[in-house]
Amino acid sequence: MSFLEMRNVSKVYGTGPTEVRALVGVDLEVDRGTLVAVMGPSGSGKSTLLTIAGSLEEPTEGEVVIDGEPLSAMSRDDRARLRRRTVGYVFQDFNLLPGLTAVENVTLPLELDGVAAHRARGVGMAALEELGLAQRATRFPDELSGGERQRVAIARAVVGHRQLLLADEPSGALDSVNGEAVMEMIVAACHRGVAAVVVTHDAKLAAWADRVVLLRDGRVVDQTEPSSRESGPGPHPPVSTE
């Protein structure tokens, strides 16, 4: 069974003349350890797919199942718990909480889940150390560079055994060097068994994925699988978005 399953998912915003069909009958499966890239033009429904997959929004139709649990059967608090324990997000503009230090941002999901602060801090420091940010752990987000902020955001997204990583244009605000570094981290997470979905406009970054899903007008129009990544971490040959 796939870790993330989206079955015939549709999303409609508004009603009547203002109705917008953001997603139409989307099916998507993501296995553990798999990196899926979602590409498509602006307004094709990429971000909507990601937010529905991560329980931030509810689909108008269809079903989302994470680790065998349908989201529709979950309460609001259950979905919040799912985000604390299972799903991690990475956003284009980092979205670190400005009042918390780097390590506090990383440990936030753990503390929200009831892990004692000192224990969560140990875990957060270990995570930052692996990302080479241990020296910056006590800095506030506005004291970090863009690349550092995104690394902190990734650490926050995967900390605490979380198994599904959802990233919306994670390198969109970064230069190419930092962008590739971010993708390396996501791939590394996949090697540990994390299922990942990355929305990107950048074909070079999509080449890191095991599978590329093309969206247009809310529909999945193509799914391609770049050549195997057995050769190790790194981009596959660029895939065409057309």
Place this chain on the structure above:
Amino acid sequence: MSDPLDTVADRPAHGGLPARRAMMRWAWRLLRREWRQQALVLALIVAAVATTTVGVGVSTNTPLSPYVGFGTAHDLATFAGVSSSETSAISRWHERFGPVDVIENQTVSIPGSIETFDLRSQNARGPYGQSLLALVSGRYPTSAHQVALTSGVATSLGLALGDVWREGGVARRVVGIVENPRDLLDEFALVIPGQVTQPTQVTVLFDAPGVAPSTLGSNVITPESVAQSNPVNPETISIALVTLAMLLIALVAVAGFTVVAQRRLRSIGMLEATGATDANIRLVVRANGALVGVVGALVGFVVGFAAWLAYRPSLETSAHHVIGVLQLPWVVIIVAMALAVVAAYFAATRPAKALTRISVVAALSGRPATPRRVRRTLLPGVVVAVVAFVLLGAAGASGGNGAGVLELALGFVALTVSVVLWAPFSLTALSRVTRRGPLAVRMATRDLARYRARSGSALAAISLGVLIAVVVVVASAARFGNVLDWAGPNLSPTQLIIYTPIGPYGPGPGNANASPPTFNLAAMDHDAHVIATSLGTRDIVQLETTSATLQHAAAGRSYSGPLYVATPQLLRAFAIPTSSFSPTADILSMRPGFSSLTAMQLVYGNYFDHAGRSAANHFVCPTSDCLANPTIQEVTGLPSGTSAPNTVITEYAVHHLGLTTLVSGWLVQTARPLGALQITDARSTAAAAGMSIETKSSMPTSASIIDWATLVGILLALGILAMSIGLVRSEAVSDLRILTAAGASSVLRRNLTAVTAGALAALGAVVGTVAGYVALIAFFRTNTLDGLSALAHVPVLNLLLLLLAMPAGATVGGWLLAGREPAAFARQPLE
């Protein structure tokens, strides 16, 4: 990337304490980092708590504490004199409870003055009364022929240390100057116990712990029983005012926290995306509110306490008693601080709930929730308004004298709630009225209606400020407009009255046959003229009185003021020609509307010997001693002071009713206001001649009360507006960006802010005035004496200032202070 976490099964469902700690930490960090955004609410709380600390310190220490007479005792008994029963009661208490401290007072007059002091026998080393005595200089008396005086008594009697004072046939040497540190106005002459032969009051101090004072006698009190018998004390009033102030602050704070929450919308979205529950989100905002309250309360207390330390020495001088550094009503201050925290917490509750209704995706994108079309009903507002009307009516019907205070307080609380409930509907109505107006008007009023979360609370706060001002203004006008129970300053600063022993009210009906006090009128007249000359004036008028006075036939109404005779000399002094009034007029008065009063009676002779009431509860008016419906004519030339001859009986009435006139004093008028030294000299001269004087008291005029209330109301409303208008407009800042990008000039931006400010002010003025009049009508309609006619005196100018000038000022201020181009057109960053 490994971590040592093993299982999640034993973690609390909602994160438990660690999650709450994390949210509290973030709230605290946000407050530290973004305190400027909350400076308004912080400043309001700091100001309120600081003002409360100083205010209650002053208000509770300025008047004497009702507990001051206890010394260090728990029980206090008072007797009018000493008889065998009192002596045996004191002996019983002594046997049962141990030491007692007996303080005997005998009233002694200061020659030439209406003032008195006490001849006091007290053990200076008594077990409980020691704290009521302090030695200023010299020593305490130790023998029957020694006395210690307060400095006031020493000055009045012209005595100094070493002098001999003769009183009641006893000569005593002054050995010390003393004071009562708990009451510096307490004037007395201290002698050793047993030296007061005819005490007029005896105070017994003792400790009877655990014994109900009522079981010892009706004259025994304890601090607890005093507090229970006096619910409307400065502490209670202070707490009521603080509660009202915190309510106003909470209303403004709702708008402030809403805007702060909106600015953090994307952070909140991120928090939810990370797995925060609704409870976590609410906790962040509420914790932020509580922290603002705590910080504001602590800083406010520190500021207030510093101000108290600085002002305390001046207060000691003006309050006439020693005030300790920590002699503050701590309960009130702690309650005020707690109220600040509670107000801020609850003010943050509403935006906290609103935040959890915004979808995570909308929050992440920084989009505020689209205003929902909520069909709210006016019914709750109407119901609460009716409740307020009924409660205030019950308060009005209670007849005063302390009754009806609870109904009055609850009525105002209900009225406040009603104003809060009505405010959003007023905004909606305004937007409908202006829907065909110019662009700026249309947009501004529409935004006010769309974003009622903050504009509604700001409007409610402004309305309450205006409501308070309207109630004070109209109620003051009603009180000062009562021509029967005349109120106001007693005299002008240039007037002085010298009284003979008869005094201003004459013998009064019922004492007509009593022998008038004998005194040397010629000598007093001479001395009165000497006083006038010393004051540099020849404007001196002899005041004559009779046994007659005025009364209203209805029981419960009372005429106040002296009734002097309109002698030719008095009329001349005020340039009133006899041709200006009817030769058959009985009464002349400057009180506006006095002549139109019905059921007046001029009573004289031995009226009170047989006065009774009719079936209609009206005073009877036998023709032998009473003139029903005397002819009253209004004359503007008479002075207005309550002690001045503002209402006089004509010589026609004096002759017609066969009244006898007596000289009761002289009215002296000077060109310049009288100085303290002149008054002191005049008092000394009058005292030496067996007379007394009266000069202007500190009673404010109706105009000063009404004008001050109006000014405070306007400043309060404008202050709330100034502090909240930025918050109100911030909601529509994106619209402003669009307008600017579309080419709107600063004029339109200025107009938007000006209209927003003006509309809120005007609406607040109208709602506040209407609510104020609702309260007044509810209160006065049940008043059995005057009913709604008491509200006939409408302070038109002051109401116009509130209704027109205040909104105009807000509009102009908004226009002048607005118009700045938005600093950034980009979406607000999270960090």
